[in-house]
Amino acid sequence: xxxxxxxxxxxxKPTGDLHIGNYFGAMRQFxxxxxxxxxxxxxxxxxxxxxxxxxxxxxxxxxxxxxxxAYLAIGLDPKEVVFFKQSDVPAHTELCWIFDTIxxxxxxxxxxxxxxxxxxxxxxxxxxxxxxxxxxxxxxxxDAAIVPVGQDQKQHIEYARxxxxxxxxxxxxxxxxxxxxxxxxxxxxxxxxxxxxxxxxYGNVIPLxxxxxxxxxxxxxxxxxxxxxxxxxxxxxxxxxRSEAELAPLYEEHRGKYKILKELLIEDLDRYLAPMRxxxxxxxxxxxIVDDILAKGKNTARAISEIKMEQVRTxxxxx
Ligand code: TYM
Numbered sequence: 001x002x003x004x005x006x007x008x009x010x011x012x013k014p015t016g017d018l019h020i021g022n023y024f025g026a027m028r029q030f031x032x033x034x035x036x037x038x039x040x041x042x043x044x045x046x047x048x049x050x051x052x053x054x055x056x057x058x059x060x061x062x063x064x065x066x067x068x069x070a071y072l073a074i075g076l077d078p079k080e081v082v083f084f085k086q087s088d089v090p091a092h093t094e095l096c097w098i099f100d101t102i103x104x105x106x107x108x109x110x111x112x113x114x115x116x117x118x119x120x121x122x123x124x125x126x127x128x129x130x131x132x133x134x135x136x137x138x139x140x141x142x143d144a145a146i147v148p149v150g151q152d153q154k155q156h157i158e159y160a161r162x163x164x165x166x167x168x169x170x171x172x173x174x175x176x177x178x179x180x181x182x183x184x185x186x187x188x189x190x191x192x193x194x195x196x197x198x199x200x201x202y203g204n205v206i207p208l209x210x211x212x213x214x215x216x217x218x219x220x221x222x223x224x225x226x227x228x229x230x231x232x233x234x235x236x237x238x239x240x241x242r243s244e245a246e247l248a249p250l251y252e253e254h255r256g257k258y259k260i261l262k263e264l265l266i267e268d269l270d271r272y273l274a275p276m277r278x279x280x281x282x283x284x285x286x287x288x289i290v291d292d293i294l295a296k297g298k299n300t301a302r303a304i305s306e307i308k309m310e311q312v313r314t315x316x317x318x319x
Contacts, residue, residue, distance in 0.1 A: 005038065005039055005040045006038070006039055006040070006145035006146065007039065007040050007041075007042065007142050007143050007144050007145050007146075008033065008034065008039035008040065008041040008042070008144065008145070008146050008147070008148065008182075009041075009042045009043075009138065009139050009142050009144035009146075009147055009179070010030065010041075010042075010043055010044075010147055010148050010149060011043070011044045011045070011046035011049065011086065011135070011138055012030075012043070012044075012045060012046060012067065012071075013045075013046045013047075013049050013050040014045050014046075014047055014050050014054075014060065014063040014064045014066070014067045015050050015053060015054055015063065016063075016200050017200055017205070017207065018066070018067075018070050018207065018208040018209070019198055019200065019205035019206055019207050019208055020190060020198065020205075020206045020207075020208055020237075020240070020269075020273075021189075021190035021192070021197070021198030021199065021205065022208065023074065023208050024190050024240050025150075025189070025190055026150055026184060027070075027071070027074055028074065029148075029184045029185065030043075030148060030184065031071070031074055031075050031076050033148050033182075033184075034076060034077075034080065034081050035075070035077065035080070039145075039146065040082075041080065041081045041082070042081070042082045042084075042142050042144075042301065042304075043071070043076065043081050043082070043083050044083070044084050044085060044086050044089075044138070044297075044301070045064055045067055045068065045084070045085045045086060046086050046138070047060060047064055047085055047086055047087045048086050048087050048092065048093065048134060049086070049131060049134060049135070050063075051127065052125060052127045052128045052131065064085065065287070065290050068083070068290045068293065068294065069280055069283045069284065069289075069290060070208065070209075070280065071083070072279070072283055072289070072293070073209075073276050073277075073279040073280035073283060074276050074279075078293045078296070078297070082297050082300045082301055082304075083293055083294070083297045084294060084297030084298050084300070084301040085294055085297070085298065086138065088294065088297075088298035088301070088302070089141075089298065089301045089302050089305055090302075091137075091141055091302070091305035091306060091308070091309045092134065092137050092138055092141065092305070093134070093137070094137075094309060095137035095140065095141055095308075095309065095312060096130070096133050096134045096136075096137040098167075098312060098316060099133045099136055099137060099163050099167070100130065100133055102163075102166055102167060102170055103133055103163065103166075107162075108129055108130065108132060108133070111131070111132055111155065111156075111159070112155055113128065113131060114128065114129055131156075132155075132156050132159040132160075133159075133163070135156045135159070135160060136156075136159055136160035136163040136164070139157070139160045139179050140160060140163070140164050140176050140177070140179070140308075141304075141305045141308050141309075142301075142304060142305065142308070143177045143308070144177070144179040145177070145179060145180065146179065146180050146181075146182045147160070147179050147180070147181055147182060148182040148183075148184050149181060149182070149183065149184065150183070150184060151183055153181075154181050154183060157179060157180075157181035158181075160179055161178045161179060163176075164176035164177065164178050164179075165178065171315045171316060173315050175308070175311045175312065175315060190236075190237070190240065191233055191236050191237065192204025192205055192206075193205075193206065193218055193219075193221050193222045193223065193233065194222075194223050194233075195223055195225070195232070195233045205218075206218045206219070206237070206269070208273070208276070209273070209276070209277045209280045209281075210273070210277075211277070212266070212270050215266055215269050215270055215273070216266045219234075219237075219262050219265050219266045219269065220262060220266075222234050222237070222262065224258045229251075229255065230251045230255070230261075231258050231261060231262075234258070234261055234262055234265055235247070235251065237265065237269070238261075238264075238265045238268065241268050241269055241271075241272040241273075242268050242272075250264060
């Protein structure tokens with residue numbers, strides 16, 4: 001499967017229940033990019049990064065499986081993508097340690113995530129402080145050319161570039177390749193059923209794999225605002241699943257009839273999400289699929305990362 005295509009690397013933490021905000025905001029673009037055929041993609045579940053905020057073994061196992069199934073259900077093709085768990089490939093933490101030895105504390109103190117936590121007076125673990133170095137290892141192990149991420153992760157890619165440069169300078173080598181960030185063109189923030197940003201912490205989500213009945217319940221609870229021409233919260237969700245050209249006459253015809261517009265939204269959402277939901281349900285019947293895919297991904301990712309680690313060990317003089 002390996003060819004000379006540029007390598008794409010990205011990770012996703014198995015935290016949080018998936019909702020349509022995650023899907024339209026990030027997951028969909030992510031899968032589309034891996035399907036362009038332009039790259040050799042490596043996508044992994046960043047479970048060691050997630051450990052910083054999730055310390056419940058059952059939850060970690062469950063969410064990891066759910067995330068793998070969700071990505072398969074929305075179209076990630078494990079034949080084209082090396083899809084694996086970060087914790088299955090020891091080279092990630094090994095290279096992270098080597099980077100720690102060339103990285104200073106003041107440099108890591110400039111990370112946005114660290115500064116945010118400090119301002120909020122949160123207790124900061126070494127894992128959180130060191131987050132950018134594990135991420136640098138994730139990326140540099142595979143010679144990533146591009147790293148597709150949301151805007152919030154841009155600084156982390158810069159850390160990976162700086163670290164590669166520093167390592168290459170100290171050891172007078174060029175074995176670490178500098179990656180480029182690829183900021184996924186964000187869909188405007190997907191609103192929740194109360195009009196604020198859709199977020200699990202606000203309790204305003206529409207789950208990605210909701211049944212028709214659950215969808216109906218969520219949509220009927222959308223807060224309608226009667227100040228303008230159309231119920232904006234309903235419309236902003238509707239335009240994700242149906243073109244604005246198609247929606248204009250419908251909203252004109254049913255002006256002020258919020259119940260009818262909500263019923264139309266339920267049907268359109270259901271039609272859009274049903275194939276992915278069916279796929280997700282199908283995958284749940286055969287949990288072995290997740291194990292097989294992760295086992296295959298683990299073998300490939302281990303083999304590839306080991307080549308880089310051998311070069312690194314020789315370069316630093318431990319081998
Ligand atoms: P995580 O799991 O928090 O987020 C996964 C990806 O989704 C993007 N994202 C968004 N993009 C657009 N709009 C949003 N509302 C939105 N919410 C999340 C994130 O930017 C991210 O790209 N640190 C990474 C995980 C990671 C990683 C890596 C990524 C670990 N190692 C190496 C790339 C390369 C993270 O926070 O993921």
